[in-house]
Amino acid sequence: MSSDPIATPDRRGLCLILSSPSGAGKTTLARLLLASDASLGHSVSVTTRPSRAQEADGVDYYFVTRDRFEAMRDAGELLEWAEVFGNFYGTPAEPVKAALAEGRDMLFDVDWQGASSIAALLPEDAVRVFILPPSGEELSRRIYSRGTDPEHVIEARLEGAEAEISHWGDYDYVLVNRNVEDSLAVLKGIVTAERHRRHRQVGLRTLIAHLAPPSRTR
Numbered sequence: 001m002s003s004d005p006i007a008t009p010d011r012r013g014l015c016l017i018l019s020s021p022s023g024a025g026k027t028t029l030a031r032l033l034l035a036s037d038a039s040l041g042h043s044v045s046v047t048t049r050p051s052r053a054q055e056a057d058g059v060d061y062y063f064v065t066r067d068r069f070e071a072m073r074d075a076g077e078l079l080e081w082a083e084v085f086g087n088f089y090g091t092p093a094e095p096v097k098a099a100l101a102e103g104r105d106m107l108f109d110v111d112w113q114g115a116s117s118i119a120a121l122l123p124e125d126a127v128r129v130f131i132l133p134p135s136g137e138e139l140s141r142r143i144y145s146r147g148t149d150p151e152h153v154i155e156a157r158l159e160g161a162e163a164e165i166s167h168w169g170d171y172d173y174v175l176v177n178r179n180v181e182d183s184l185a186v187l188k189g190i191v192t193a194e195r196h197r198r199h200r201q202v203g204l205r206t207l208i209a210h211l212a213p214p215s216r217t218r
């Protein structure tokens, strides 16, 4: 995909990227933000990880075999991909291209590698938000209480938390997810502010060109 600007109609869409250690709450916040904002599309990733109860194919992820993943990757269908906790994850390129071409906003739930790749490919469009838990104890409590993974998977994710958190300095915003309501409000605020960035409001040029005051008649 070209790193530059796909022509947009009257605005440039933004790529809102959420990352966090596993269990900090990014999926919860992403779902709520997407439900509250019809203008925000979801980049549904492809993964070789087994589906969890409550997850729907094509909604939370596209669940695929390793062979299928490798075929997609080798055919250049993924914008970026990474191996995380022993599974492959990747971002389908086509929906992102379509969204940007139409000036639509997209939300990405990806790890630090995905965030870094997308920001390098789309530097004008990427907005990176890192979500932290309020404490290590709370991170552990949340991932256990989610009840979606076997013990050894939870342990691996908790062990990987420090490595993921070490990349927090690469992000534009850092959010400590103490309670869902406040965190959602912060995310909405970030989206609102980022939508008002000058370079995204391409259509303003036309408005401004027509803003000359009406000539006065005496």
Ligand SMILES: Nc1nc2c(ncn2[C@@H]2O[C@H](COP(=O)(O)OP(=O)(O)O)[C@@H](O)[C@H]2O)c(=O)[nH]1
Pocket: 018, 019, 020, 021, 022, 023, 027, 045, 046, 049, 080, 081, 082, 084, 089, 090, 091, 109, 110, 111, 112, 113, 114, 115
């Ligand atoms: N690079 C990359 N990472 C992804 C992608 N999709 C999901 N991830 C990340 O993979 C990690 C594991 O995701 P998941 O198995 O759903 O577990 P979770 O962290 O508990 O939500 C998380 O850091 C996700 O953000 C993707 O398309 N690309």
Ligand SMILES: Nc1ncnc2c1ncn2[C@@H]1O[C@H](COP(=O)(O)OP(=O)(O)O)[C@@H](O)[C@H]1O
Pocket: 020, 021, 022, 023, 024, 025, 026, 027, 028, 029, 142, 143, 145, 146, 147, 177, 178, 179, 180
């Ligand atoms: N602010 C919060 N306070 C308490 N529990 C939370 C909060 N945010 C998320 N959770 C819970 O923590 C668990 C992990 O959240 P999840 O969104 O799956 O994390 P992630 O996608 O980062 O792995 C879930 O059971 C979720 O309901």
